[in-house]
Amino acid sequence: MPPSYPTNTSRKIVSTFSTDPEIRDIVVEFVDEMPLRIQQANEAFMRGDRLRLQFWAHQLKGGATGYGFAVITKEAEELESAIQSDESTERIFAALLRVVDLCERVSSE
Amino acid sequence: MNEVNLPKLLVIDDSELIHRLLRSRLQNERIQLHSASSSREGLLMARDLKPDVILLDIDMPDLDGFEVIARLKADPDTQDIAVIFVSAANEAGNMVRGLDLGAVDFIAKPFEIVELKARLRSALRVQHLVRMLAQKAQIDGLSGLWNRSYFDQRLNAEFAESVRYNKPLTLILADIDGFKATNDQFGHLFGDIVIERFANILSSGRVSDIACRYGGEEFAIILPQTTLSEALEVTERYRAQFAAVTWPQHSGLSITASFGVCDTESSEAPPTPKSLITSADNAMYVAKQNGRNRVERYMSKVQST
Numbered sequence: 001m002p003p004s005y006p007t008n009t010s011r012k013i014v015s016t017f018s019t020d021p022e023i024r025d026i027v028v029e030f031v032d033e034m035p036l037r038i039q040q041a042n043e044a045f046m047r048g049d050r051l052r053l054q055f056w057a058h059q060l061k062g063g064a065t066g067y068g069f070a071v072i073t074k075e076a077e078e079l080e081s082a083i084q085s086d087e088s089t090e091r092i093f094a095a096l097l098r099v100v101d102l103c104e105r106v107s108s109e
Numbered sequence: 110m111n112e113v114n115l116p117k118l119l120v121i122d123d124s125e126l127i128h129r130l131l132r133s134r135l136q137n138e139r140i141q142l143h144s145a146s147s148s149r150e151g152l153l154m155a156r157d158l159k160p161d162v163i164l165l166d167i168d169m170p171d172l173d174g175f176e177v178i179a180r181l182k183a184d185p186d187t188q189d190i191a192v193i194f195v196s197a198a199n200e201a202g203n204m205v206r207g208l209d210l211g212a213v214d215f216i217a218k219p220f221e222i223v224e225l226k227a228r229l230r231s232a233l234r235v236q237h238l239v240r241m242l243a244q245k246a247q248i249d250g251l252s253g254l255w256n257r258s259y260f261d262q263r264l265n266a267e268f269a270e271s272v273r274y275n276k277p278l279t280l281i282l283a284d285i286d287g288f289k290a291t292n293d294q295f296g297h298l299f300g301d302i303v304i305e306r307f308a309n310i311l312s313s314g315r316v317s318d319i320a321c322r323y324g325g326e327e328f329a330i331i332l333p334q335t336t337l338s339e340a341l342e343v344t345e346r347y348r349a350q351f352a353a354v355t356w357p358q359h360s361g362l363s364i365t366a367s368f369g370v371c372d373t374e375s376s377e378a379p380p381t382p383k384s385l386i387t388s389a390d391n392a393m394y395v396a397k398q399n400g401r402n403r404v405e406r407y408m409s410k411v412q413s414t
Contacts, residue, residue, distance in 0.1 A: 022133055022134060022136070022137075023130065023133045023134060025133070026129050026130065026133050029129070030126070055170075058168065058197065059124045059126055060126075061197055061218075061219075062124055062126070062127060062166075062197045062218040062219065063124055063126030063127055063130065063219075064126075064219070065218075065219030065220075066126070066127070066130040066134075066219060066220070066222070067126070067130065070219065073219050077197075
């Protein structure tokens with residue numbers, strides 16, 4: 001069974017760069033790719049592949065702020081840190097839930 | 110400034126998100142942007158491209174950024190590239206280690222793009238000045254050609270390259286005939302004009318040829334990937350051009366030069382940079398003995414062209 005995430009799309013998170021012409025196009029791409037990105041995290045967690053999940057969190061941590069989603073960077077850092085500290089699966093899952101919750105709510109406008 | 114002359118920036122980062130972001134964010138900067146998505150790819154690109162600045166991630170799976178910078182600094186071809194670490198591994202220890210290994214700056218991820226651009230511009234400015242200084246130290250003030258120290262260094266490098274890729278390499282040595290007498294008769298200021306004019310002709314060849322002032326009135330030209338017969342043609346052109354120069358200050362005066370040419374095939378076996386110089390010098394000596402204003406090539410027995 002894949003993990004079930006609470007669905008919360010009521011409060012969308014709009015990129016702080018949504019009107020920045022320099023990167024508007026890639027912000028749209030970033031948002032469009034988010035379902036696939038969430039799926040990748042989901043699969044890594046299901047397989048118990050902590051290394052891949054850590055890499056996933058690490059990339060979001062480094063990149064999300066640049067796309068106008070600083071709030072994701074913060075939670076992704078928590079997730080990466082939980083994996084690095086070899087926390088329990090429950091704690092990692094909780095951290096993952098928080099990142100995914102934010103990722104599901106991203107919007108480019 | 111055309112595209113080719115723009116400073117080169119290489120980004121080494123395993124995150125496609127970062128590459129995409131930087132491509133967009135730096136699209137209006139006057140730079141050529143290149144991307145490597147792994148450390149090993151980055152090291153190869155650094156050798157090929159010789160970028161001015163590298164933005165280097167620390168946390169990468171194949172080799173981390175510290176290992177990458179250590180390898181860059183250990184390689185003479187890449188050691189002068191300015192490296193800026195851009196990393197989410199923001200502990201003070203990492204910054205200190207990065208700077209101690211030779212990085213010029215450290216930018217924390219997530220970065221403020223305005224700050225990144227400013228730091229990048231600053232690194233490019235400094236790099237430009239450093240390279241200008243280094244180049245100035247290797248240029249002969251009077252002739253504007255490369256100086257002896259650069260010649261020695263470059264001949265060694267080109268020789269190693271020719272051995273590695275089994276490509277021909279040719280060396281020309283040239284000496285202005287009767288230069289001392291010209292100086293004595295017409296003065297040193299005119300002697301300087303003669304040197305400048307000769308240097309001007311020697312530097313008019315292909316972009317890949319490396320014309321240097323070897324010392325006094327002697328000059329050397331390194332011709333990478335050039336066969337002896339190609340080099341002889343070029344040399345004959347230089348000889349004829351110089352002999353045809355008219356000197357408005359002294360009407361009717363003709364000044365000539367003698368040339369010795371040698372390639373890695375014909376120099377003494379086994380060829381070395383030193384034997385190449387000795388052989389070309391011997392050929393030039395024969396050109397002098399055979400009446401000056403001549404081109405001679407070195408073989409096991411020197412023959413006239």
